[in-house]
Amino acid sequence: MSLKGKHLIDPGDFTLTELNSIFQLAEKIIENREDFSEICKGKILATLFYEPSTRTRLSFEAAMLRMGGKVLGFSDANVSSAAKGESIADTIRVISSYSDIAVIRHPKEGAPKLASKYSAIPVINGGDGGHQHPTQTLTDLLTIKRLKGSLSGHRVAFCGDLKFGRTVHSLIKTLSRYPDNKFVLISPNELRLPEQIKEILKKDPNFEIVETEDLESVLDSIDILYMTRIQKERFFNEADYVRLKDSYILDKNKLKSAKKDMLIMHPLPRVNEIAYDVDDDPRAVYFKQAEYGVYARMALMALLLGVN
Numbered sequence: 001m002s003l004k005g006k007h008l009i010d011p012g013d014f015t016l017t018e019l020n021s022i023f024q025l026a027e028k029i030i031e032n033r034e035d036f037s038e039i040c041k042g043k044i045l046a047t048l049f050y051e052p053s054t055r056t057r058l059s060f061e062a063a064m065l066r067m068g069g070k071v072l073g074f075s076d077a078n079v080s081s082a083a084k085g086e087s088i089a090d091t092i093r094v095i096s097s098y099s100d101i102a103v104i105r106h107p108k109e110g111a112p113k114l115a116s117k118y119s120a121i122p123v124i125n126g127g128d129g130g131h132q133h134p135t136q137t138l139t140d141l142l143t144i145k146r147l148k149g150s151l152s153g154h155r156v157a158f159c160g161d162l163k164f165g166r167t168v169h170s171l172i173k174t175l176s177r178y179p180d181n182k183f184v185l186i187s188p189n190e191l192r193l194p195e196q197i198k199e200i201l202k203k204d205p206n207f208e209i210v211e212t213e214d215l216e217s218v219l220d221s222i223d224i225l226y227m228t229r230i231q232k233e234r235f236f237n238e239a240d241y242v243r244l245k246d247s248y249i250l251d252k253n254k255l256k257s258a259k260k261d262m263l264i265m266h267p268l269p270r271v272n273e274i275a276y277d278v279d280d281d282p283r284a285v286y287f288k289q290a291e292y293g294v295y296a297r298m299a300l301m302a303l304l305l306g307v308n
Contacts, residue, residue: 002303002306003018003021003022003303003304003306004303004304004305004306005122005304005306006122006304007116007119007122007123007124008122008123008124008125008134008135008300008304009112009113009116009123009125009132009134010113010125010132010134010170011132011134011137011138011170011173011174012173012174013134016177016178019138019141019174021303022138022296022299022300022303023138023142023145023296023299025299025302025303026138026142026292026295026296026298026299027142027145027146027295029295029298029299030146030292030295033066036066036067036298036302037066037067037068038067038068039067039068039302039307039308040064040067040068040069040301040302040305040307041067041068041069042069043064043067043069043070043100043101043307044069044070044071044072044098044099044100044101045060045061045064045069045070045071045072045073045099045100045101045102045103045301046071046072046073046095046098046099046101046102046103047060047061047071047072047073047074047075047102047103047126048073048074048091048092048095048102048103048104048105049073049074049075049076049104049105049126050104050105050106050107050111051105051106051107051127052075053075053105053126053127054269055268055269055290055293056103056105056126056127056133056135056136056293057075057105057126059290059293059294059297060103060124060126060135060297060301062294063294063295063297063298063301064301066294066298067298067301067302067307069100072098072099088104088106088111088114088115088118089115089117089118091115092104092115092116092118092119092123093118093119093120095119095121096119096120096121097120099121100121100305101121101122101123101124101301101304101305102115102119102121102122102123102124103123103124103125103126104123104124104125104126104128105126105127105128106127106128106129107128107129108128108129109128109129109131110128110131111128111129112124112125112126112128113125113128122304122305124300124301124304127166128166129166131166131169132166132169132170133166133167133169133170133267134170135293135296135297135300136166136167136170136171136267136293137167137170137171137174138296138297138300139267139289139290139292139293139296139297140167140171140226140265140267140289141171141174142292142295142296143263143265143285143288143289143292144224144263146292147263147285147288148223148224148263151175151178151181152178152179152180152181153179153180153181154175154180154181154182154223154224155181155182155183155184155221155222155223155224156172156175156181156182156183156184156222156223156224156226157183157184157185157186157215157222157224157225157226158171158172158183158184158185158186158187158193158226158228159186159187159215159226159227159228159248159250159273160186160187160191160227160228160229160230160248161187161191161228161229161230162185162187162191162192162193162228163187163190163191163192163193163194164191165228167228167267168193168226168228169193169194169197171226172193172197172201173197173200173201176200176201176204176207180206182208182209183201183208183209183210184209184210184211184212184218184222185209185210185211185212186212186213186214186215186218186248187211187213188213189213191230192211193211215248215254216254216257219254219255219257219258219262220257220258220259222258222259222262223259223261223262223263224262224263224265225250225258225262225263225264225265226265226266227248227250227264227265227266227270227273227274227286228266228267228273229269229270229271229273230271230273248273249272249273249274249275250264250273250274250275250278251275251277251278252275252277252278252281255281255283258283260283261283262283263283263285264278264281264283264284264285264286265285265286265289266286266289267289268286268289268290270286274286
């Protein structure tokens with residue numbers, strides 16, 4: 001089995017066997033990072049970020065640099081030829097001759113997929129609008145696998161912006177591919193998980209889902225709590241954002257009823273949906289999650305590039 005030359009636009013692009021090969025390599029890197037410090041020597045990663053990013057862009061850059069490769073690209077579309085009207089198709093054609101692999105973040109859904117059709121190098125979706133965020137999903141799955149030991153048999157709660165949250169969309173669809181996972185969806189009515197995603201999930205006859213607006217009522221029964229921020233940039237009406245932005249705030253007091261081994265995850269950045277007094281709780285793993293993102297992206301790029 002080889003992932004060499006493939007694109008990653010949607011987590012569904014890879015089989016479970018292929019996903020597991022990424023996690024296996026990532027865990028090897030975690031255990032002995034020095035063994036992988038030069039495997040991408042001579043390789044160049046292009047980072048094409050048409051939308052703001054801290055963790056995704058810097059973790060990709062850190063991942064390539066830790067493997068001995070180099071990085072070029074932009075973090076603001078206004079300093080690229082996109083400001084002059086250049087198309088994604090033309091940009092990736094040019095970038096393909098400058099680099100060996102590319103990651104693209106774009107506010108328009110489907111932009112990375114379009115780029116992959118014109119690219120001579122592997123393209124990785126670094127997030128497209130409110131659609132997908134597959135490498136965050138790899139990060140989340142690696143975190144669960146490392147800290148829970150398995151990707152199956154969990155009751156997972158997603159809380160916050162489930163309508164626009166691309167991290168949620170990618171993760172819940174992928175976790176549903178592993179056996180015996182159950183889901184709790186916690187959100188205001190206006191920010192519920194889109195129906196088209198629920199329809200995909202319901203194709204599994206063993207699928208189980210609960211929807212609620214009350215976080216505290218389910219805290220005692222879940223294994224993993226995936227918090228998300230209410231995303232101001234996805235709202236057309238600021239008044240709606242202001243009304244909903246403080247819908248859920250997880251604090252130390254609320255955690256008294258939660259399981260002792262529950263994981264508290266968050267794709268970051270957080271605003272105020274997780275109080276700072278939660279950070280010292282051993283169940284809070286969101287900063288460890290961010291660290292694992294580097295290893296997940298190291299493993300992914302190494303496999304797509306086909307390096308030894």
